[in-house]
């Protein structure tokens with residue numbers, strides 16, 4: 001696409017060198033003028049493009065879809081009835097009405113009904129109604145997000161209702177404001193509105209929880225509430241800034257850039273932020289919509305999070321919950337039984353790390369006993385290594401190295417000291433993966449990169465991989481990438497992750513995307529496995545000898 005001239009830039013070099021306040025004042029009127037022009041929707045000259053035939057889309061059969069929906073609805077009703085009678089037959093009064101956790105079959109049935117219901121609505125609603133329903137989602141998101149911030153959901157009792165006046169008092173807000181925001185959520189069913197006099201023709205005065213809103217209580221459902229907080233912080237804040245972001249950094253995926261940007265400070269004043277940093281040379285810094293959304297375009301996303309410890313805490317909580325629920329490569333399912341993903345070239349070939357068992361034994365019998373076998377690069381709190389050590393007991397903790405940023409390594413040490421035995425004996429090293437691997441980790445049998453590359457743009461990902469290529473240089477060592485995957489068939493939940501990763505300066509990739517990165521880094525892909533259901537993939541590579549010898 002044609003790159004846009006950057007618009008929120010102050011003129012010339014002073015912004016790059018850090019402009020003086022006098023100069024900033026001088027330039028303000030010009031900048032303001034430019035901002036309003038360039039972030040506004042404007043007419044663009046349309047270039048001539050080639051028109052190709054329309055795709056052949058199978059006609060939507062409304063009756064068939066409705067019949068399927070009805071059949072599934074009957075199955076769900078039967079399931080719910082049988083759950084209810086099972087609960088009724090329990091003698092214990094206190095547990096009498098305790099909800100039965102849905103079985104995987106019931107979950108699948110519910111998802112199918114919800115998906116089909118959406119499809120029917122999409123195919124039948126007047127187009128303008130669909131556009132309006134998107135606006136509704138935007139307003140509803142703003143409403144639940146602010147209620148989350150004010151802990152309003154925590155104050156609504158799980159049984160019974162609270163008056164809007166009492167809720168306003170509890171969250172130190174104005175009743176009229178709370179009534180408007182609650183009204184939005186009542187309108188979409190997120191909350192239930194009522195009146196003590198039961199008169200439905202008058203505005204609700206009381207609020208109770210709906211089927212879903214208890215999940216937004218930070219006191220009783222901290223993990224799901226954290227997810228919601230993160231979906232706003234990692235999603236909406238950055239999405240809202242896309243026009244300014246792409247106007248400044250061109251209509252390109254986030255990439256290393258040292259352009260400056262002007263942001264609004266409190267009170268509406270403008271401030272030039274010099275984004276370019278000394279580390280631009282080694283591609284460490286990439287401006288992101290996330291950082292711009294949080295008002296710190298000059299910082300990396302994790303530096304922004306460090307400034308907002310409460311948000312960082314919710315982020316950790318949401319990620320830990322995601323880890324628990326993660327399937328396939330991302331949940332650590334790579335042990336002796338192998339990963340369930342399917343090899344793209346030979347479906348009978350399973351990916352497994354079980355070969356490490358024999359190699360470890362051999363190393364322990366010989367003189368290589370203490371040499372590194374597995375290096376987990378950007379290994380976080382060590383979930384992957386802990387899982388590997390549990391699954392393949394022949395591998396000894398002393399043969400494993402966990403690398404991450406210094407503060408993460410300090411946390412790992414604290415966890416081990418605090419009695420977390422799963423990583424006891426593992427060597428921990430603070431290491432920046434944008435730098436060459438230290439000598440002590442070179443020559444390992446496998447370097448793991450799990451959930452790392454999706455945080456980075458192509459230029460950065462190649463840089464990280466090049467250092468691992470250098471680490472395996474001249475050996476049989478492997479680099480194993482375990483990541484979320486961009487599914488070939490666009491699916492909303494999967495594309496959502498990709499959009500959020502764009503906010504953070506990274507991306508989801510498919511097989512072609514991962515192969516491209518590896519080739520650019522001088523690595524040869526020796527296997528690619530994908531688990532469509534778990535939306536994960538594993539890429540196994542070795543040094544590309546021919547490139548290395550050039």
Ligand SMILES: C[S@@+](CC[C@H](N)C(=O)[O-])C[C@H]1O[C@@H](n2cnc3c(N)ncnc32)[C@H](O)[C@@H]1O
Nearest residue numbers: 378379380383404405408431432433434450451
């Ligand atoms: C999404 S987490 C994945 C953690 C772990 N690999 C896992 O799968 O559980 C990404 C990790 O990369 C680390 N990281 C980010 N930048 C880094 C850098 N420059 N050098 C080393 N680690 C880094 C983060 O601290 C974080 O622990």
